[in-house]
Amino acid sequence: MRNITLSNGNIVEVECLSCALTSGLIEPDGGVVIETDHFHAHQDVAYPIRGLIILASKRHINCFDELSEAEKIDYINILTKIRKAQREVLGIEHVYYFYNEDTTHHFHTWMVPRYEWMYSFGRSVESVRPVLLHARNEMNDEENVNEVLEAIKLLTNELNG
Numbered sequence: 001m002r003n004i005t006l007s008n009g010n011i012v013e014v015e016c017l018s019c020a021l022t023s024g025l026i027e028p029d030g031g032v033v034i035e036t037d038h039f040h041a042h043q044d045v046a047y048p049i050r051g052l053i054i055l056a057s058k059r060h061i062n063c064f065d066e067l068s069e070a071e072k073i074d075y076i077n078i079l080t081k082i083r084k085a086q087r088e089v090l091g092i093e094h095v096y097y098f099y100n101e102d103t104t105h106h107f108h109t110w111m112v113p114r115y116e117w118m119y120s121f122g123r124s125v126e127s128v129r130p131v132l133l134h135a136r137n138e139m140n141d142e143e144n145v146n147e148v149l150e151a152i153k154l155l156t157n158e159l160n161g
């Protein structure tokens with residue numbers, strides 16, 4: 001079990017953060033962007049980057065080869081759908097995708113939009129950690145967070161409309 005401090009200051013004890021989110025025990029800031037039979041998408045606003053999405057499986061699994069046939073199809077379809085919405089409503093040209101199997105919570109893919117300002121942290125993959133830390137520590141101002149929340153709303157409307 002681990003304690004998760006929510007953005008509203010409440011502390012909840014959960015075994016797996018992804019389970020807590022996908023089951024609805026924890027409501028992500030900005031809400032659920034889209035949900036399918038097997039997957040759940042939200043923005044982790046701790047990293048306030050416009051259009052960043054976390055796509056988590058509903059089932060508690062860790063490795064790619066644990067996906068069922070139905071989950072595999074659902075995964076690629078929802079990933080593609082979200083990617084298309086990022087392009088069409090937010091004008092996002094490129095996205096970096098991250099997924100690691102040795103995570104403390106279960107199967108989730110990061111979709112990190114690539115913006116011009118990120119190149120000051122490096123050319124490619126090596127810049128991602130510094131970019132995320134910069135966003136978490138330096139971009140939490142109200143104006144940026146509101147832009148992030150607005151983007152969540154646009155994506156949610158596009159994907160559920």
Ligand SMILES: [Zn+2]
Pocket residue numbers: 016017018019020059060061105106
């Ligand atoms: Zn889990």
